[in-house]
Amino acid sequence: IEASGVTAAHQPYRTTTMNNRNQTAVIPGFPIMVNGKSVDNQKEEYPLLSFRDITYFPMTWKFGVDEFNWDYSFDSINGLVINADNIKLIQRNLPEIRAKNADGTLKNNVAVTPAFVYYEDNRGQIIQASLADTSRTRAVYQLPVWTYGDGETTVYAGLYTEGGQTFITYHQGGATMGTDYLIRLNDDGTTSLINDTRFYIKDFDDISIKYWIGPAPGPGQLYMQGKDGEWYPLGNQDLLYGWAWKVSANQSGGGSNQDTCLIGRDLYILGFNIKAENTSTTGIYKVNIDTSETVRISSREVTGFQIEGDYIYYHSDGIMYRYSLKDREEESLGQLVKAPDKIYSFAVLNGNIYWQDETKRSLHNLKGVDLNPGAELSGMGLAGDNKEYLVASFAETAQSKYRMMIFDKQGKVVFKTSDEALPRHVYITGKKLYFYNITAGTICIGELR
Incomplete structure (x- = not known):
């Protein structure tokens, strides 16, 4: 037992079995540690007890105040009052009709905002509930039946929030010929289709970039949307963009990557020269969105990066690096x-x-x-x-x-x-x-x- 400042939600213990009139607890014989110190339970005036495989400690000043730092008081009016310094949680219950997996466990397909909670129910509906009163609900989206399934099972979907908005994403169809859907769930109960392609689309204010993340990726599949709404090729057409790609003696392949950022008029994105795949490695490229000039910023093999402030952070061969966007210099932060x-x-x-x-x-x-x-x-x-x-x-x-x-x-x-x-x-x-x-x-x- 340790005083750690941890927070946990209250979970009521419910049972249909009534307790016996008399119950028996035992003094455990196994070693007991409290805050890293051994307790000689045989010498304690009020020993710790074991009951139904749970260890209970006595509500004494020694444990409550000296060990666990509780604000601990008792009087004839209020009885025993215990206040801990950990963060208190308010809880909102969700209904039992939520979607379940084949093994009977909850899918836990839930997203929450300060105003609403969204969850998938057992009929494949996405439900919007008021966070103030989760019994006030409405269905805002019906998941389609998976076309490769048994005719009844709906697609496997994921809910999430980003930038104050809630989205649902799912794949319909087969792995090769299917389609990825991204849909925004609006506060007023309406929905907006954001994407129904195998392209990853990233919006930077009024500039939109997309690149292919579906099967059989190839070079030159990076595009920017023009003011006329059309998509135009961007960057070096010999490069495979947005993939962490590797080549071995017998095969080549990789995974798509969403690490992309626009700084001024320069887009930073992973790239791989697929036309020279036997000598190429994946790296970070800077693509000017006005001229399509494309420059690799480091010769190191990089499979992911993050930009914060004036630096690009990445790792290669177990070493963490950062690259200065101002000085254009690479700095090693140490072998990890x-x-x-x-x-x-x-x-x-x-x-x-x-x-x-x-x-x-x-x-x-x-x-x-x-x-x-x-x-x-x-x-x-x-x-x-x-x-x-x-x-x-x-x-x-x-x-x-x-x-x-x-x-x-x-x-x-x-x-x-x-x-x-x-x-x-x-x-x-x-x-x-x-x-x-x-x-x-x-x-x-x-x-x-």
Whole structure:
């Protein structure tokens, strides 16, 4: 047992079995640690007890105040009052009619904003519910039946929020000939079709860029939309854009990548010279959207990058780098791992670098400190009105203390919970936190500090 400042949602324990009139608890014989200190339970005036495989500690001043730092009081009017310093959560319940997987578990296809919560129900409908009163609902979209399925199963869809708006995405049809759909769910209950192609489309204010992310990618598939609404080729037509592409002795292939950014009139995007694939590697290219001039900014092989401020951050061969957009110089930030281990993923917030190793899948800072010892990172992403927070989620492991952590721009942990939640389930505006709690099955609302 450890005082960690962790927050967790209340989960009522419901059963149809009545307790016996008399119950028996036992003094456990196994070792007990409180805040890293061993407790000799046999010598305790009020020992810890074990009941139904749960260990209970006595509500004494020793534990409540000295060990757990509770604000702890008792009087004849209010009885026992306990206040902890962790963040308090308000919960909103969701109905039982939500969509389930084939094994009976919830799909957890949920998105939340300060005004609404969206979820998929058991009939393949996307439901919009008022966050103030989740019993007030309306269906805003019907998922289509999957054309390659049994004639009844609807497409597998994903809900998420971005830039204050809610979207749903799904794939219809087969892997090769099918279509990806992106649809915006508007607050008034209407929907807007954003994309129904295999192109990835990125809008930068009044400038739109697209590139192919479907099967059989090829060179020259980068386009910019003109004022007349038509799409025009952009960049070096020998390059494969927006893919982390690799070539081995017997085959070539890769995965599409959404790391692209427009700075002034220069577009930064991954590229691979497919016309010289035997000698080429994937790298970061700068493409001028007026002239199509295309320049590789570093000779290093790079499969992903992030731009923050005046720097481009990326890694290659286990070393983290940053490239100055002003000075056009590359700087090594240090060797983080050595082969055969690799940097699996990374994120940057206010110059603070968070990265995941491929072997243990742990989350580290630039100094190599494991930020949630024993835990396997399952996802991370930026959140907040100005992307001022980093949300990290973790898989369940025996040593993991937290399932989700939120870091601010100074690198401080401002929220941590033992409940499961994913970055796509989190919405932050100001210091107000909204998220779908997978463990409790509820929407949680709190205030970050």
